[in-house]
Amino acid sequence: MITAFAGPKAAESFQLDVGTWRWAFGTFAIITPFMAIPLFTMLKVNLNKARKAGIMPNETVRNNRAFFHTVKHIAIEFDLIGVILFAGGLIVFLLPFNLAASAADGWATGWVIAMIIIGFAAMVLFCIHEYYWATSPWLPWHFLTDRSMVGTCALNMVYQISYYTWNLYFQSFLQVVFNLSIAEAGYINNTFSVVSGVLLFIVGYAIRRTGLYRWLFYIAVPLYTFTLGLMIHFRQPNGNIGYIIMCEIFISIGGAVFILLCQLAVLSAVDHQHTSSAMSLLYVSGAFGGAIGPAISGAIWTNVFPTALNRYLPSDAQDQVALIAASLPTQLSYPVGSEERLAIQLAYGYGHSRMLAAGVAFSSLMLIFMFMISNTNVKNIKQTKGVVF
Secondary structure, eight states: OHHHHHHHHHHHHIIIIISOSHHHHHHHHHHHHHHHHHHHHHHHHHHHHHHHHTOSOHHHHOOOOOHHHHHHHHHHHTTHHHHHHHHHHHHHHHHHHHHGGGSTTGGGOHHHHHHHHHHHHHHHHHHHIIIIIOSSOSSOHHHHTOHHHHHHHHHHHHHHHHHHHHHTTHHHHHHHHSOOOHHHHHHHHTHHHHHHHHHHHHHHHHHHHHSOOHHHHHHHHHHHHHHHHHHHHHSSTTOOHHHHHHHHHHHHHHHHHHHHHHHHHHHHHSOGGGHHHHHHHHHHHHHHHHHHHHHHHHHHHHHHHHHHHHHHSOGGGGGGHHHHHHOHHHHHHSOTTSHHHHHHHHHHHHHHHHHHHHHHHHHTTHHHHGGGSOOOOGGGSOOOOSOOO
């Protein structure tokens, strides 16, 4: 919740006072290690305490294996082949979604097509490896095919596709159409962080009292989809910013609830030993959506926005279409109320209505996937206690 307010203000200061966004990366290259060192030190100190107290099993402290046997043991236990196939396939498959726009022939470029095929083939090979060959699989096959696991990961993926389809250009929309500052636009765009920070305490308490969580999907998913549909009407030039904030609040309520529920659903589907694998699979499904969503959003934007600019811009600005479409500073350089700025705002409204429609189409799929999730009573799940290795 703190970063929801501090982040946009810091971003505005970097852009306006420092004069470059590059120092934002440079600053966090310093801040991140500085903040991580105390945590690393605390973990290391407590690890040494556990060793001295004899809490850690002997085999985790030292063993008498030869180096080669140690490497072999680790490779088998951590399913090194499966991890390489999955991680490598995922990277190779997802990279083209970000690089295709800069390729010579776009999606028709040979290496883009080859990377998608190779990445997909590697992930198929990973599934075959996990089912037939893995001695200690990354995630047992019965968990990978569990109804709740499949439904939850599918729901998370289409949510991410939907989110990035409609939200990718929201910040610039607020700046150009409503003439908000970087900080003000950031505050609205970070509504999710503020709402979730408060709401999830209530959601957690409700689940603790009832032991059930699937009923919350039936509230959150329809609320998210319906409010996203309302945004098509309200996210237009000359609209009321208050209605957009209202929609953002309801979208944040729905999204925050089922993001938490997705984590709970995958954790309740596996045993304690495989919780980290289950969470990483959920994250990967979101990464798929996070790569596909921007690709769809970018395709809509690059095909719709310049066309709308051609339609709305006055004749004396027609030669600036390409520059205006590609540059936010150029869009903001036209005075508020000028003929050019009004034309740009109309083009934004036209483009965003199409992106929101695509977002609603994908989010409606969540209405199907939520019924795949089992109605597990988490009160009946035995909590693992004590020292766990």
